[in-house]
Amino acid sequence: MNLVNFKHDTDADGILTLVWDMPGKPMNVLDQSLMNELDAIVDHVIADAAIKGVVLTSGKDAFCAGADLTMMEGAGKEFAAAVKARGQEAAMKEFMAQAGAGSRVFRRIETCGKPWAAAINGVALGGGFEITLACHYRVIADNAKAQVGLPEVKVGLFPGAGGTQRIPRLMATPDALQFLFKGESWKPAKAKQMNLVHEVAPEGEIVARAKAWIKGGGKAVAPWDEKNFKMPSGKIFSPIGMMVWPPANAIYRKETYDNYPAVKAILKCVYEGLQLPIDQALTVETRYFAQIMRSKEAAAMIRSLFLSMGELNKGARRPKSEPKTTLKKIGVIGAGFMGAGIAYVTAMAGAEVVLVDRDQAAADKGKAHSDALISARVAKGRATAEQKEALLARITPTADYGDLKGCDLVVEAVFEDRGVKAETTKKAQAVLGADIVFASNTSTLPITSLATEAQKPENFIGIHFFSPVDKMMLVEIIMGERTGDKALATALDFVRLIKKTPIVVNDTRGFFANRCVGRYVAEGHLMLMEGVPPAMIENVARMAGMPVGPLSLNDEVAIDLSWKIVQATKKDLGEQAVDPAQEKLIKTMVVDHERFGRKNGKGFYDYPQGGKKKLWPGLSTLAGKALDPDTIDVEELKQRFLVVQAVEAARTMAEGVVTDPREADVGSILGFGFAPFTGGAISYIDFMGTKAFVELCDRLTAKYGDRFVPPALLRDMAKTGETFYAKFAPKKAA
Ligand code: NAD
Numbered sequence: 001m002n003l004v005n006f007k008h009d010t011d012a013d014g015i016l017t018l019v020w021d022m023p024g025k026p027m028n029v030l031d032q033s034l035m036n037e038l039d040a041i042v043d044h045v046i047a048d049a050a051i052k053g054v055v056l057t058s059g060k061d062a063f064c065a066g067a068d069l070t071m072m073e074g075a076g077k078e079f080a081a082a083v084k085a086r087g088q089e090a091a092m093k094e095f096m097a098q099a100g101a102g103s104r105v106f107r108r109i110e111t112c113g114k115p116w117a118a119a120i121n122g123v124a125l126g127g128g129f130e131i132t133l134a135c136h137y138r139v140i141a142d143n144a145k146a147q148v149g150l151p152e153v154k155v156g157l158f159p160g161a162g163g164t165q166r167i168p169r170l171m172a173t174p175d176a177l178q179f180l181f182k183g184e185s186w187k188p189a190k191a192k193q194m195n196l197v198h199e200v201a202p203e204g205e206i207v208a209r210a211k212a213w214i215k216g217g218g219k220a221v222a223p224w225d226e227k228n229f230k231m232p233s234g235k236i237f238s239p240i241g242m243m244v245w246p247p248a249n250a251i252y253r254k255e256t257y258d259n260y261p262a263v264k265a266i267l268k269c270v271y272e273g274l275q276l277p278i279d280q281a282l283t284v285e286t287r288y289f290a291q292i293m294r295s296k297e298a299a300a301m302i303r304s305l306f307l308s309m310g311e312l313n314k315g316a317r318r319p320k321s322e323p324k325t326t327l328k329k330i331g332v333i334g335a336g337f338m339g340a341g342i343a344y345v346t347a348m349a350g351a352e353v354v355l356v357d358r359d360q361a362a363a364d365k366g367k368a369h370s371d372a373l374i375s376a377r378v379a380k381g382r383a384t385a386e387q388k389e390a391l392l393a394r395i396t397p398t399a400d401y402g403d404l405k406g407c408d409l410v411v412e413a414v415f416e417d418r419g420v421k422a423e424t425t426k427k428a429q430a431v432l433g434a435d436i437v438f439a440s441n442t443s444t445l446p447i448t449s450l451a452t453e454a455q456k457p458e459n460f461i462g463i464h465f466f467s468p469v470d471k472m473m474l475v476e477i478i479m480g481e482r483t484g485d486k487a488l489a490t491a492l493d494f495v496r497l498i499k500k501t502p503i504v505v506n507d508t509r510g511f512f513a514n515r516c517v518g519r520y521v522a523e524g525h526l527m528l529m530e531g532v533p534p535a536m537i538e539n540v541a542r543m544a545g546m547p548v549g550p551l552s553l554n555d556e557v558a559i560d561l562s563w564k565i566v567q568a569t570k571k572d573l574g575e576q577a578v579d580p581a582q583e584k585l586i587k588t589m590v591v592d593h594e595r596f597g598r599k600n601g602k603g604f605y606d607y608p609q610g611g612k613k614k615l616w617p618g619l620s621t622l623a624g625k626a627l628d629p630d631t632i633d634v635e636e637l638k639q640r641f642l643v644v645q646a647v648e649a650a651r652t653m654a655e656g657v658v659t660d661p662r663e664a665d666v667g668s669i670l671g672f673g674f675a676p677f678t679g680g681a682i683s684y685i686d687f688m689g690t691k692a693f694v695e696l697c698d699r700l701t702a703k704y705g706d707r708f709v710p711p712a713l714l715r716d717m718a719k720t721g722e723t724f725y726a727k728f729a730p731k732k733a734a
Pocket of ligand 1: 335339356362441467
């Protein structure tokens, strides 16, 4: 055989070992060339009587990370073009054939009459795991990197190459549905416990074990092709089945609010497929897969959550002219809430951290945060005692700015006070000189004005983290007017080092994320003052796709902080910048009732000790009126929540605060959980169509006020239906 994607060898026992190792690619992926080659291999295996069985393994670090998603993103558009060119029926046939290509080849492996064993040496995800599910035996390496999973739902797809059929034939239906819904990945021990693999073995032995299974008479028949095969949870129409399916539907709705067609398709595939023999079941899966591949949710999620995020992580915005930096030692000034978190993620990434605060006790307290976080990981078995020790050894808490000597970058997270920040900058520069890149984690002070305290403003930049720092994946890099390329490159290299996703924004009030999410919270306030029942506000926000309701969110961030922001906004931008109804609500909460949020146990919710939080009953009296929920248009409430944020995102692009739609989209999902199925705040507009979006804005403006007025740029774009992704065509990754 002359193969491109596999190295191969047949041993004296007639076992063909295929080492999957695609040339020129860092990872094995499933693409058309691979499918064609596999098809030919199966033909060869069937035809060559000397071949007794096949072992499939990988020559790369990972086994396979799944299908090539760049191909999938454009599926909907390609289909539309094919319909235009060749008509609906022909296009549909072609599309089904394409959507089912993987499933068909994998089924051929399963039914070729000779035993196939997969030796999984590392990560096997998506289609990369599905191919092993079609093998008759799976042995996985007992190493830290190996895991199996079907994460397709995370990008709006589902496992369409047999995953929805083989998984529920291997484990109980509730477990299978959970595994498929969540898109989780499991390590070897769990995979074995859940019947997903047959054997866990030392990495160096997996191929030998796979061969031993074949030599020992390994059967070339999948369990579900055996005559007496019984489903792990029995038949759908059985007493057990009846206990599984009604709650499964309810869980689906609770988790997705029906916003994720791929998750619904999983439910349908499993429900319908389990009532059919495997071949028909696979056809059912392919039908749904063809539908989901063309969905706008899949296109939007693949673009933002896979392609764009990958490009931003790889440094799409990094100035190419700047040489790579070496960031070995980072100074973090201010060991409070944020500084302690920044120190932890930096030390986790392997860098030395000098953690400075006003006195030794405060600095030590900041380091204790890292101790608490890593200790929790050790307790859960996610880190070893040695790793904990090494991590803590990398953090030097100190009150002496002199210890910053040798740092490659300084990140400041001291009090939000211009004077304190200026003093910090000066003291750090006295030790490190003018050429050090100095970053501020300020959330409200303009970077341009803080930079005037630096000896070289071009080396001053904003690196804005979100809390909690160890969990939130987004970091906003803020460019002051004079920030230079070296500072930008250094900041991006730092964010890459700590494995977070950066977006680069120009200096403006609220930067990007806080500006948009502020609109979301304010919309909740205004609904409350209109008399919308508080529980309805919270629930409808989640139905719209937001992870938490606006009132809950405000409680977490603190309502007294909102009160400060309202006052600062009025001072800086004038009275008209704040809606009087919103101001009245916040003032009543904070000034009259001292309800500051979760932090003092009293906010929009009450937080009884040891009990579940409950909406504060006093809320209903604040509006002075209560609408009958049956008269409220739920769809319109949902639209208001998303449109008010999206129109603000559009304004940031119109003003040049954000210059790349990928950053607005990824930033909105990672920064404040903007309904992920839309692909983000800008994709929400683009997929709706700029014309339809502007019409919707006009309708909402007429009813609810100027906060829905679209920027002139968007109105212009709507005239021709131009999209943001066309107008601001993203720059390609470096
Ligand atoms: P914090 O009050 O918890 O911590 C500030 C720390 O700075 C304290 O430990 C204090 O002792 C220390 N400090 C003050 N003056 C100092 C000096 N001269 N030298 C060294 N240390 C000094 O505040 P925080 O919530 O961590 O916020 C810090 C910064 O991060 C602020 O600029 C804030 O706007 C920004 N920020 C906060 C959040 C958030 O959610 N809290 C989110 C993003 C950004």
